[in-house]
Amino acid sequence: MTEPAGPVCDIPAPHEGPVRLYPAGWLCSAHSPWRALGLPEPPPAYQPHPQQEEDPR
Ligand SMILES: [Zn+2]
Numbered sequence: 196m197t198e199p200a201g202p203v204c205d206i207p208a209p210h211e212g213p214v215r216l217y218p219a220g221w222l223c224s225a226h227s228p229w230r231a232l233g234l235p236e237p238p239p240a241y242q243p244h245p246q247q248e249e250d251p252r
Pocket residue numbers: 204205206208209210211222223224225226
């Protein structure tokens with residue numbers, strides 16, 4: 196399987212930090228919801244949408 200080179204922030208502005216998948220889409224640290232609220236950066240393992248493991252049949 197081939198994966199894209201990397202996610203890109205949806206906001207057309209100077210970016211900062213790693214790009215992560217938020218409910219609003221792919222956003223970098225500068226445009227993330229927690230930054231807008233003035234919250235500290237979440238840990239790298241933070242996942243807004245935890246992936247559910249699929250049981251093999
Ligand atoms: Zn950005």
